Amino acid sequence: MHDIRWIRENAEAFDAGLARRGLDPIAKKVLEADARRRATRTKVQEAKNRRNGLSEQIGAARRRGEEASALVAEVGGLKDLIRDSEAEERRLDAGIEELLSPLPNLPADDAPDGFDETANVEVRRVGEPPRFDFDAQDHVDLGAALGMMDFEAAARISGARFVVLEGGLARLERALANFMLDVQTEEFGYRETKPPSLVRDAAAYGTGQLPKFAGDLFRTEDGYWLIPTAEVPLTNLAGGRILAEDDLPIRRVACTPCYRSEAGAAGKDTRGMIRQHEFTKVELVAIAHPDRSDEELEYMTGCAEAILKRLGLAYRVVALGCGDLGFSARKTYDIEVWLPGQDAYREISSCSNCGDFQARRMDARFRPGGQPRGTRFAHTLNGSGLAVGRALIAVVENYQRADGAVVVPEVLRPYMGSLEVIRAGG
RNA sequence: GGAGGGGUGGCCGAGUGGUCGAAGGCGCGCGCUUGGAGAGCGCGUGUACGCUUGCGUACCGUGGGUUCGAAUCCCACCCCCUCCGCCA
Numbered sequence: 001m002h003d004i005r006w007i008r009e010n011a012e013a014f015d016a017g018l019a020r021r022g023l024d025p026i027a028k029k030v031l032e033a034d035a036r037r038r039a040t041r042t043k044v045q046e047a048k049n050r051r052n053g054l055s056e057q058i059g060a061a062r063r064r065g066e067e068a069s070a071l072v073a074e075v076g077g078l079k080d081l082i083r084d085s086e087a088e089e090r091r092l093d094a095g096i097e098e099l100l101s102p103l104p105n106l107p108a109d110d111a112p113d114g115f116d117e118t119a120n121v122e123v124r125r126v127g128e129p130p131r132f133d134f135d136a137q138d139h140v141d142l143g144a145a146l147g148m149m150d151f152e153a154a155a156r157i158s159g160a161r162f163v164v165l166e167g168g169l170a171r172l173e174r175a176l177a178n179f180m181l182d183v184q185t186e187e188f189g190y191r192e193t194k195p196p197s198l199v200r201d202a203a204a205y206g207t208g209q210l211p212k213f214a215g216d217l218f219r220t221e222d223g224y225w226l227i228p229t230a231e232v233p234l235t236n237l238a239g240g241r242i243l244a245e246d247d248l249p250i251r252r253v254a255c256t257p258c259y260r261s262e263a264g265a266a267g268k269d270t271r272g273m274i275r276q277h278e279f280t281k282v283e284l285v286a287i288a289h290p291d292r293s294d295e296e297l298e299y300m301t302g303c304a305e306a307i308l309k310r311l312g313l314a315y316r317v318v319a320l321g322c323g324d325l326g327f328s329a330r331k332t333y334d335i336e337v338w339l340p341g342q343d344a345y346r347e348i349s350s351c352s353n354c355g356d357f358q359a360r361r362m363d364a365r366f367r368p369g370g371q372p373r374g375t376r377f378a379h380t381l382n383g384s385g386l387a388v389g390r391a392l393i394a395v396v397e398n399y400q401r402a403d404g405a406v407v408v409p410e411v412l413r414p415y416m417g418s419l420e421v422i423r424a425g426g
Numbered sequence: 427g428g429a430g431g432g433g434u435g436g437c438c439g440a441g442u443g444g445u446c447g448a449a450g451g452c453g454c455g456c457g458c459u460u461g462g463a464g465a466g467c468g469c470g471u472g473u474a475c476g477c478u479u480g481c482g483u484a485c486c487g488u489g490g491g492u493u494c495g496a497a498u499c500c501c502a503c504c505c506c507c508u509c510c511g512c513c514a
Contacts, residue, residue, distance in 0.1 A: 041476055045483040052483090055495040059444045068494080075494045200505095242436055367436075367454085375436095375473080 001360040002100050004034055017106030020322040022115045030099050037092040044085045051078050102212045105357040107322040108331035119321025120334070126305065127314035129338040134402040138341025139393045140272040143169060145404045146424050149273070161277045168422035169392065172408070173280065175415035176391050177255045180282040180307055184385055188303045190253035190284060195233035197256055198224035203236040206362030208328035208354075216262040218277075226259035230283035231382040238287045238378065239362030245369040248378065249296055250287040253385065255280065273389055274346065280388040286381040287364065290356065293379035294331075297353040301333045304349040304385045310411045313394050314338040316345055328354045333383075337390070341397045348390045351383030 007014045007027055015025035054075040061068040112121045143149025148169035154162035165173055184190040204210040204225045209217060209232065218226040227233060234252045243250070258281045269275040284303060288296040301317065308315045320332040329352035336345035356377035359365070365375040399407040406422040413420060 038476065041483080045476060048484085049482060051494080056444075058494050062494095063444085072494045079494090244436090369454095 001357065002103060002106075003356075003360065004030070004096070004100070007031065008034065014106070018103070020107050020111075020113060021104060021325065022323050023103075026099065026103070030096065033092060033096050033099065037089065037096060040085055040089045040092060044082065044089055047078050047082050047085065051075050051082065054078075104325070104327045105330045105354060107325055108353070108355075110319075111325065111331045112319055112321045114321035115323030116321070117324060120324060121319045121321070123317040123319050123333065125314075125316040126309065127312070127338075129314045130340065130398055132340070132400075132402075136340040136397070137400060137404070138272065138339075139396045140341075142341075142396050142400055142404060142406065146406070146422065146426075148422075148426075151273075158277075161275065163273045163276060165392075168406075168416075168419070168426045169396070171416060171419075172395065172406075172412070172422065173388055173392050175408075175412045176395070177280060177282060177388050178415050179412055180385060180388070180391075181253060181255055183307060183310070184253040184282070184284060184303060188251075188306070190251040190303070193234060193237075193252045193254045195230060195237070195254055195256065197227050197233075197259075199227055199232055199236070200224065202362075203232055203239070206236045206239050207232045207358050208326075208361065212327065216260060218259045218261050227256065228260050229258050229281060229382075229384075230254040230256040231285060234283060234285035235287075235358055235364075235380050235382060236362055238359075238364040238380070241364060242375055243287065243364075243366040243378065245289065245366050248287060248289045248366060249292070252285045253282060254285075255282045255388070272341075273393060276389060279390075282385050282388060284351075284383045284385040288379045288381060289366070290376060290379050293353050293355065293381060296379075296381055297331060297333070297351060300381055300383045300385075301335070301351045304335055304351060304383050307386050307391075308335065308337060308348070311391070311395065311409050313398055315348070326350070326352060328352070328357050330355045330357065335386075337394045339394060339397050340400075341393075346390070348394065349384040349386045352381060354380045354382070356380075 002014070007030055011027035011031060014027045018025060054071055058068045058071045058075070061071065112119050114120075137145075140149070140151070143165075146167075146169065148165060148167045150164040150166065151162075154164045181192060185192045198220065200223070201210060204214075204217065209225070209228065217228055220226070225232075233256075234254055237252070238250065258279055260277060260279075273279075284300055286296050286300060305315070305317070315335055315337045318334045318336060320329075320334055325332055332350055332352040334347050335349035335351070337348040338344075339346050356379055358380045359377040364378050364380065366378050367375050395409060395412075396406050399409060401407060401421075404424065408416050408419055408422060419426075
């Protein structure tokens with residue numbers, strides 16, 4: 001949600017920010033509605049001021065045992081005015097909410113200009129893609145040959161865009177999740193958190209999924225939303241609260257299932273488990289001081305990269321162009337891992353600084369220390385650390401052998417009962 | 427699913443029609459005290475908005491209603507808790 005006062009004072013910058021996202025200017029419309037609302041508010045307040053004064057006189061007169069019917073008649077004339085003006089004020093409030101709530105966050109100054117993927121800027125490239133002296137297969141063929149990845153079985157019980165993992169690959173997924181959680185909690189200061197996977201409207205609104213992206217989510221019959229990412233519950237844990245400045249940053253990590261109804265709607269990535277309705281993700285969230293959220297984004301991105309480094313996977317970090325930014329983000333780094341099966345770098349993590357955009361929506365504030373009054377909105381950040389399903393793909397494809405077996409990366413072996421190679425029949 | 431109880435400021439908790447933006451406590455800030463800390467004492471401490479630099483308005487879960495006037499009375503809704511039932 002945008003700060004109406006900021007728009008008032010920075011109308012041109014506001015429209016310029018929207019333009020960088022490829023959106024039409026709207027400040028003029030917003031400010032006109034805002035002016036009408038303020039005029040109405042003033043009218044209401046003046047009427048109430050008169051009413052309150054008269055009511056006080058009535059009370060005083062009655063306590064003295066005096067007649068007050070003249071005063072009562074006078075204040076009675078204000079009732080309609082107040083009721084109608086208040087209704088008008090609420091209508092204008094709703095109108096402004098309707099204008100502002102679908103608007104995405106403004107890009108950070110240092111987010112690259114441009115409207116599509118070609119605008120993305122590669123920040124760094126780490127590690128070398130493996131070279132195979134045989135024809136490398138993708139994870140679908142490898143998984144099928146191992147007898148551990150079954151899309152047909154999943155389709156029978158759930159339909160398209162689901163997968164059944166079995167045996168060594170099922171265990172590999174669990175090992176990856178546990179490895180990621182342990183690194184983030186033990187080395188980087190994230191507090192392990194196990195949030196609900198179903199949330200209410202207010203939470204989905206707080207992180208920006210609602211009202212605009214309801215169609216991307218699954219919803220239960222009794223009105224819960226299935227989380228598309230643990231960002232939703234983790235970030236909302238700070239909602240409606242006033243935190244202590246000394247407690248910032250608050251860093252949390254969670255491994256949850258993620259549910260996306262939109263996955264595959266565009267017909268992209270129809271093969272394999274790149275894009276699924278349900279997948280596992282280890283998510284990082286930070287509630288940060290506004291003055292330090294930029295450095296927190298760098299820190300968080302480094303925490304996600306650490307996982308790839310230790311898994312020995314080649315990757316690159318890309319700063320997203322304005323047009324590619326998510327709804328709530330002001331700056332985003334995507335981390336793309338090398339997938340031999342696709343002969344390409346593919347997104348495995350996305351780390352974003354949302355500034356105070358989500359904090360306003362969910363009312364996440366902190367009280368600056370050393371002063372008894374006043375609050376400020378916190379900044380919120382989130383990043384995958386990492387998408388577990390895609391990490392599994394990456395391991396399978398990068399660690400494949402000519403015989404179709406998959407070598408278990410060393411850091412995962414303690415999580416796999418010291419298993420060194422995943423073979424068919426295992 | 428059945429029955430009951432309850433939502434008040436950063437937190438706890440009083441308050442049944444005007445003197446309530448709201449007692450008291452905790453916490454927090456400043457000061458006194460101390461070698462220092464603590465205790466103790468004193469003072470101060472909600473948020474948002476509007477017009478204007480001092481006022482005004484709103485907010486006691488949300489929205490309606492009654493009334494000259496609502497935290498307080500009425501209605502609807504949301505949420506939380508307890509007990510019973512069911513259940514991983």
